[in-house]
Amino acid sequence: MIHLKLFLIFLKLGAFIFGAGHALASAIQEEVVARGWLTAEDYQDGWAIASALPGPISIKMVTYTGYKVAGVWGAISSVLGYILPSAALMGLASFLFLRFRESRVVEAALRGIKPAVLALIAVAAFKFLKLGAVGDLRAYAVAAAAFGILAFTNISPVFVVLGAALVGLTYLWR
Numbered sequence: 001m002i003h004l005k006l007f008l009i010f011l012k013l014g015a016f017i018f019g020a021g022h023a024l025a026s027a028i029q030e031e032v033v034a035r036g037w038l039t040a041e042d043y044q045d046g047w048a049i050a051s052a053l054p055g056p057i058s059i060k061m062v063t064y065t066g067y068k069v070a071g072v073w074g075a076i077s078s079v080l081g082y083i084l085p086s087a088a089l090m091g092l093a094s095f096l097f098l099r100f101r102e103s104r105v106v107e108a109a110l111r112g113i114k115p116a117v118l119a120l121i122a123v124a125a126f127k128f129l130k131l132g133a134v135g136d137l138r139a140y141a142v143a144a145a146a147f148g149i150l151a152f153t154n155i156s157p158v159f160v161v162l163g164a165a166l167v168g169l170t171y172l173w174r
């Protein structure tokens with residue numbers, strides 16, 4: 001039964017959450033932490049791990065959540081539920097976009113969607129901060145440094161995450 005619940009929850013999220021994987025962050029949190037399937041700390045740990053690994057963050061979070069809740073089959077049912085709506089809708093959208101890409105209506109709609117997606121990402125980051133992901137001066141320094149490096153240099157995010165992990169190791173010597 002838990003596998004079906006996971007499938008349906010992620011089917012809903014896959015169908016109705018728009019934007020980058022970060023937009024999915026608060027929705028997953030609301031669904032699984034509120035149900036008691038994950039603690040806020042488990043969720044933050046998963047987000048940190050998913051952010052550090054290559055590839056789309058959304059599918060990594062869905063996989064992590066499903067696995068944490070119900071093992072391998074939980075991960076499989078979560079991923080299938082999550083990708084089904086987007087795969088079907090992307091196929092339809094690709095067909096329609098290629099057919100109507102010169103349309104002023106399509107162009108105008110995309111101009112409206114982009115700022116809304118930016119807002120979704122900002123809200124997800126704000127909620128992540130409220131969860132306590134950045135809780136002391138050292139963590140604020142890492143967040144500020146990482147933001148500065150990523151925003152104003154061409155240094156790979158891989159090196160930024162590895163550097164942050166090294167700074168994180170200093171917590172061993174509090």
